[in-house]
Amino acid sequence: MILHTINKPPSHTALSDCLAAMASDDVMLLIEDGIYCLHEVAGDHRAHVLREDLAARGLSGQLPSELKCLDYAGFVALCTQAEKVKTWA
Numbered sequence: 001m002i003l004h005t006i007n008k009p010p011s012h013t014a015l016s017d018c019l020a021a022m023a024s025d026d027v028m029l030l031i032e033d034g035i036y037c038l039h040e041v042a043g044d045h046r047a048h049v050l051r052e053d054l055a056a057r058g059l060s061g062q063l064p065s066e067l068k069c070l071d072y073a074g075f076v077a078l079c080t081q082a083e084k085v086k087t088w089a
Contacts, residue, residue, distance in 0.1 A: 002026045003082035006034035007089060014088035015040060021086075022046065027078060029070065035059060042066055050075060 004026060008014040015037045018028060030037055030049045035057050041047035042064035051069045054060050063069060070078070079085055 001082050003078050003085045004028045005085065005087045006030050006037060007032035007087065009033045009036040010040055018086075018088045019044075027082070029075065029078060031075075033057075038062070038064065038067060048074075048078070 002023070004018050004022060006014050006018055006028060014034070019041075022028065024046075026046060028041065028044070028047045030041070030047065031053050035049060035053045036059075038047075038049055038054075038059065039062075043066060045066070048068045048070050049063065051060075051071050054063060054069065
């Protein structure tokens, strides 16, 4: 499993590039300005969001129910479970 992190907004190609490269067992984590992509990945079971970045952008109340919200400990856990971490920037 590869952990893909997205830290760019929807206007950037990071999300579409990532989705094209992801395998079915990979996981995606939206961080920093990647949080603004949350509605684009709402139906994707592989997508997660970082709670602190969601709150920092005032979007806590807009989290689609299908997405899993992780804290920093969850982020670290994903990193340790993954074979590698790919940042899309």
